[in-house]
Amino acid sequence: MLYNLREYHRPRDLDEALRLLQRPEIRTVPLAGGTDLVGQRNPDVEAVVDLSELGLDTIHTEDGVLRLGAMVRLQTIVEQLGDAFGGLLAEAAHRMAGWNIRNVATIGGTLAAGKVDSPLGVALAALGAEMAVTGQDELIPWPGVPAGGLQGRLITAVELRLAEGKVGTAYEQVARTPVDQPIVSAAAVVREVESGTLSARVAVGGLLASGLKLLDFDIQWPDLSGLDALTADINPADVKSDYLGRPDYRLAIAPVVARRALSAALARIGYETEAEGGTAS
Numbered sequence: 001m002l003y004n005l006r007e008y009h010r011p012r013d014l015d016e017a018l019r020l021l022q023r024p025e026i027r028t029v030p031l032a033g034g035t036d037l038v039g040q041r042n043p044d045v046e047a048v049v050d051l052s053e054l055g056l057d058t059i060h061t062e063d064g065v066l067r068l069g070a071m072v073r074l075q076t077i078v079e080q081l082g083d084a085f086g087g088l089l090a091e092a093a094h095r096m097a098g099w100n101i102r103n104v105a106t107i108g109g110t111l112a113a114g115k116v117d118s119p120l121g122v123a124l125a126a127l128g129a130e131m132a133v134t135g136q137d138e139l140i141p142w143p144g145v146p147a148g149g150l151q152g153r154l155i156t157a158v159e160l161r162l163a164e165g166k167v168g169t170a171y172e173q174v175a176r177t178p179v180d181q182p183i184v185s186a187a188a189v190v191r192e193v194e195s196g197t198l199s200a201r202v203a204v205g206g207l208l209a210s211g212l213k214l215l216d217f218d219i220q221w222p223d224l225s226g227l228d229a230l231t232a233d234i235n236p237a238d239v240k241s242d243y244l245g246r247p248d249y250r251l252a253i254a255p256v257v258a259r260r261a262l263s264a265a266l267a268r269i270g271y272e273t274e275a276e277g278g279t280a281s
């Protein structure tokens with residue numbers, strides 16, 4: 001609960017929402033699904049601005065870019081974007097939480113709450129997602145925050161460029177149970193440049209204490225040695241440590257999870273490693 005909440009606003013206009021959020025005299029924050037905000041019990045929050053009437057819940061594609069409004073619910077991603085990016089977005093959204101939470105929580109709230117190591121956070125990074133933020137002309141690559149932070153600002157949309165040609169994607173994680181939050185996770189996106197030549201991006205969550213580990217590299221099939229750089233330059237002191245996993249475990253398992261994701265992404269466009277019983281098509 002927000003025990004010191006005194007005002008609730010539900011504006012229909014973005015400028016009005018920003019005016020309310022930027023008032024110096026009363027600490028006002030955006031309310032999306034509220035699943036993270038309400039649980040924080042932050043005594044400093046005195047007013048909320050409900051974003052649900054701002055028309056930020058649309059999904060559309062234009063000029064090869066998929067644009068998701070910040071108020072698109074996680075369950076909407078599951079239901080409507082199963083075909084996008086080989087199903088990576090829908091799978092990651094599905095893994096975020098159970099049905100009840102997914103019906104309320106939004107993509108904008110997830111990113112604003114800084115859920116970098118969450119399944120959706122990892123998948124969006126692998127896909128090269130960018131955020132549209134009020135007061136900022138340039139899109140901001142995820143994960144990232146605008147200079148000066150999000151105070152008094154809103155994420156209005158998340159944009160993803162749709163790639164042409166053969167693109168394979170996959171998400172893998174290790175967790176205590178299949179429905180638990182990941183200890184270490186990886187999303188891989190591979191694009192065929194020409195037959196036997198591919199570009200790859202792998203995003204790994206739960207490895208670095210400071211956030212996601214991103215790795216871009218080229219593949220001359222079947223040489224996947226570019227992935228070796230994933231942990232090569234990591235100082236063990238920089239590895240995440242919490243009740244879910246010790247640093248040495250995370251450092252050891254991250255390359256395994258990343259390789260699984262990479263192999264699965266490759267297999268989806270016909271490049272199967274020998275361990276999976278095939279060769280490139």
Ligand SMILES: Cc1cc2nc3c(=O)[nH]c(=O)nc-3n(C[C@H](O)[C@H](O)[C@H](O)COP(=O)(O)OP(=O)(O)OC[C@H]3O[C@@H](n4cnc5c(N)ncnc54)[C@H](O)[C@@H]3O)c2cc1C
Nearest residue numbers: 030032033034035036037105106108109110112118154155
């Ligand atoms: C039972 C339960 C299970 C959960 N499981 C998980 C889990 O497994 N993994 C996980 O990562 N999270 C989990 N969460 C946390 C939470 O559901 C997610 O972080 C959720 O995606 C937040 O989205 P929301 O729309 O509810 O955000 P809100 O709670 O409304 O907002 C989150 C924060 O972002 C700000 N904000 C919201 N929208 C915007 C915007 N457009 N622009 C700027 N700022 C904004 C808010 O002011 C607030 O500070 C769980 C929560 C619950 C209650």
